[in-house]
Amino acid sequence: MSYHVPVMLDEVIDALRVQRGKTYLDATLGGGGHTGAIIEKGGSVVAIDRDDDAIGYCKSHIVGDVTYIKGQYENAVELVVGAGVKSLDGAIMDLGVSSHQLDDAERGFSYMRDGALDMRMDRTQEFTAYDVINGYSESEIADVLYRYGEESFSRRIASAVVKARQSSPIKTTSELAQIIAASVPYRKGGHPAKKSFQAIRIEVNGELKGIESAINGIFGMIERGGRLAVITFHSLEDRIVKTAFGALATDCICPKSFPVCVCGHRATAKPVGRFRPTAQETNVNPRAKSATLRVIEKL
Numbered sequence: 001m002s003y004h005v006p007v008m009l010d011e012v013i014d015a016l017r018v019q020r021g022k023t024y025l026d027a028t029l030g031g032g033g034h035t036g037a038i039i040e041k042g043g044s045v046v047a048i049d050r051d052d053d054a055i056g057y058c059k060s061h062i063v064g065d066v067t068y069i070k071g072q073y074e075n076a077v078e079l080v081v082g083a084g085v086k087s088l089d090g091a092i093m094d095l096g097v098s099s100h101q102l103d104d105a106e107r108g109f110s111y112m113r114d115g116a117l118d119m120r121m122d123r124t125q126e127f128t129a130y131d132v133i134n135g136y137s138e139s140e141i142a143d144v145l146y147r148y149g150e151e152s153f154s155r156r157i158a159s160a161v162v163k164a165r166q167s168s169p170i171k172t173t174s175e176l177a178q179i180i181a182a183s184v185p186y187r188k189g190g191h192p193a194k195k196s197f198q199a200i201r202i203e204v205n206g207e208l209k210g211i212e213s214a215i216n217g218i219f220g221m222i223e224r225g226g227r228l229a230v231i232t233f234h235s236l237e238d239r240i241v242k243t244a245f246g247a248l249a250t251d252c253i254c255p256k257s258f259p260v261c262v263c264g265h266r267a268t269a270k271p272v273g274r275f276r277p278t279a280q281e282t283n284v285n286p287r288a289k290s291a292t293l294r295v296i297e298k299l
């Protein structure tokens, strides 16, 4: 089984206008699909991932000029500069989880596979899905499910979880998926635990917290004419990227109620576009279906 099928690969490589001898940041290495394609075009890559599995896999599968860094993209500037790279000619962020993380039952990300309640992208982190499910109060669980999963039955599910854990802690993905499935009425649109699992994963990994600062930091390192491409997989991520890109591409960012500009902010970016995968790609790789690619260019 492949580690991860890269999403919107041709669109990303076209958008970045990869050139021989130039340096690109892949802030979400995963299975190295985007990194590999940049290398093939003659670029060199600084690659970040918080998951040791991704770094290990790519080190043994990619041949070329890649500097690997274990870390989080919210610290990209520090990590890239620390690796001796002062500026970038472009960057890609492909947000969320890899297929490898989802498909490996042991990682505990999937409601389809039985594993321990884990969901950590970085397995050196202590905080796991077990801590959320067995340690959070009923209202905290409901908030997580509502905020990060947009789950309309968040309260019912939280109540069922708290009731179930009274006899003994909930330890596995299958147990949790069953509790969720039994607590919500039938509805169309996938497995009843899909939204809750997304929400818990986002909470465990603090996924939404670092996106905006990562975009600003990484974009600040990109040379004039260079581009930043970001792929998102759900509306919560996409909203953050859209807002961050909008602010970078706008002169004044004062509240609309201000009669005159006091911020002095000047646009440093121009929007290149928003792209969706082709039907051809989603037929072959259904995981691409919810992807949105946004691209901006440094002025």
Ligand SMILES: C[S@@+](CC[C@H](N)C(=O)[O-])C[C@H]1O[C@@H](n2cnc3c(N)ncnc32)[C@H](O)[C@@H]1O
Pocket (backbone or CB within 6 Å): 004, 005, 006, 007, 027, 028, 029, 030, 031, 032, 033, 034, 035, 048, 049, 050, 051, 054, 071, 072, 073, 074, 094, 095, 096, 097, 098, 099, 121, 210
């Ligand atoms: C969708 S996959 C990337 C797939 C990759 N583009 C490819 O084509 O193989 C996302 C990767 O980003 C990593 N990741 C998620 N959040 C991160 C963060 N805050 N910092 C660094 N890596 C992160 C995950 O561990 C995962 O390996």
